Amino acid sequence: MKIWHVNILTLFPGMFPGLLGQSLSGKALEKGLWSFNAIDIRAFATGNHKAVDDTPFGGGAGMVMRPDVIEKAFLSLPQPGRKIYLSPRGKPLTQNLVKELAATSVLTLLCGRYEGVDQRVLDVYGFEEISIGDYVLSGGEPAAVILMDACIRLLPGVMGNEDTPTEESFSQGLLEYPHYTRPADWTDASGGVHSVPEVLKSGNHAEIAKWRREHAEILTRTRRPDLLKD
Numbered sequence: 001m002k003i004w005h006v007n008i009l010t011l012f013p014g015m016f017p018g019l020l021g022q023s024l025s026g027k028a029l030e031k032g033l034w035s036f037n038a039i040d041i042r043a044f045a046t047g048n049h050k051a052v053d054d055t056p057f058g059g060g061a062g063m064v065m066r067p068d069v070i071e072k073a074f075l076s077l078p079q080p081g082r083k084i085y086l087s088p089r090g091k092p093l094t095q096n097l098v099k100e101l102a103a104t105s106v107l108t109l110l111c112g113r114y115e116g117v118d119q120r121v122l123d124v125y126g127f128e129e130i131s132i133g134d135y136v137l138s139g140g141e142p143a144a145v146i147l148m149d150a151c152i153r154l155l156p157g158v159m160g161n162e163d164t165p166t167e168e169s170f171s172q173g174l175l176e177y178p179h180y181t182r183p184a185d186w187t188d189a190s191g192g193v194h195s196v197p198e199v200l201k202s203g204n205h206a207e208i209a210k211w212r213r214e215h216a217e218i219l220t221r222t223r224r225p226d227l228l229k230d
Contacts, residue, residue, distance in 0.1 A: 002105050003032060003034060003035050003105075004033070004034040004035075004102065004151070004152070004155050005034065005035045005036065005037070005079075005081070005105065005106045005107075006034070006035075006036045006037075006106075006107045006108075006109060006148055007036070007037050007077050007080060007081070007106070007107070007108040007109070008036060008037065008038045008039065008108075008109050008111065008141075008144055009039050009041055009070065009073050009074060009108065009109065010038055010039070010040070010041060010111040010139075010141055010144075011040070011041050011042055011052065011111070011113050011139075012111075012139070012141055013038035013039065013040045014038075015038075015141045015145075016038040016141075016144075016145075017036060018145060019145055019149070020036075020145060020148055020149060020152070024153055024159065025148075025149055025152045025153070025158075027158075028152055028155065028157070028158045031157070033152075033155050033156075033157050033158055034152055034155060036148075037077075039073050039076065039077070040073075041065075041069060041070060041073045042069075043073070044069050044072035044073045044076070045066075045069045051066070052065055052066060052069050053065050053066060053113075053114050054066055056115065062114050062115035063114040063115060064114060064115050064117065064118055065112060065113060065114060065116065066118060067117070067118035067121035067124075070110070070117060070118070070121045071121055071124075071125075074108070074110075074121075074125060077108060079106050080106070080108040080125075081104065081105065081106025081107050082101070082104045082106065082107050082108070082128075083107075083108045083110070083125060083126055083127045083128065084101075084107060084109050084110065084128055084129075084147075085109075085110040085112065085117065085122055085127040085129050085130075085140075086109060086110070086111055086112065086129075086131075086132070086140035086143035086144055087112065087116065087129040087130070087140070088131050088133075088134065088136050088137075089129060089131065090128070090129030090130040090131040091128075091129065091130060091131065092133075093130050093131065093132050093146075093147060093150070095150075097130070098150040098151055098154065099154060101147070101151050102150075102151040102152075102154040102155060109140070109144045109147065109148075110127060110140065111139055111140030111141045111143075111144050112140045113139045130147065131143075132146050132147065173227055173228075173229070174216040174217060174219075174220045174227065175216060175219045175220045175227070176216060176219075177211075177212040177213070177215045177219070178215055178219075180196040180197070180200060184196045184201065197211065199211045
């Protein structure tokens with residue numbers, strides 16, 4: 001079995017594995033189901049100050065990461081695989097894209113800082129840009145963690161129940177149906193009593209599947225109508 005591997009080009013290698021060293025992803029890392037290499041971009045800078053950024057041509061606020069320093073860090077990789085720059089202007093990270101990336105044996109994630117990276121290094125080395133949402137972070141590292149977490153849980157042997165990924169939000173074009181567990185009748189702190197829908201206690205798997213599908217469609221129509229096909 002081929003191990004899923006991620007190269008991470010970052011100014012803060014100590015941020016990895018971070019959250020990915022815990023829970024399912026952490027156990028999978030210990031089992032050798034995936035691996036990573038966090039490369040410190042600053043280690044490839046020269047000069048007394050090890051500068052990795054400079055002012056932007058054309059003026060403007062902030063600093064831009066230099067292409068020559070990023071290139072040296074990138075070229076140190078023996079096998080870069082699929083190259084991704086985490087950027088708010090990139091294409092959205094969807095569940096379908098996550099499946100595609102999880103099936104790709106090697107990824108290289110470039111984490112920008114400041115105002116971003118020089119466009120030329122992205123163009124020369126063919127980095128595709130991916131966004132985790134319509135907002136701006138202080139750097140690409142949190143986005144890299146999110147992308148990796150979404151992929152790792154889909155790797156063979158990571159999740160206990162192999163059916164779980166197929167029932168979750170976005171896996172079938174719908175948001176996930178509501179979940180309930182014990183107690184069957186729960187009394188909240190203010191005295192209100194809340195019962196689990198009877199159909200879920202019936203043992204009738206066909207009716208349960210029907211109920212879940214209906215409620216997944218209701219939630220999707222209410223909260224994310226853009227996911228529904230015409």
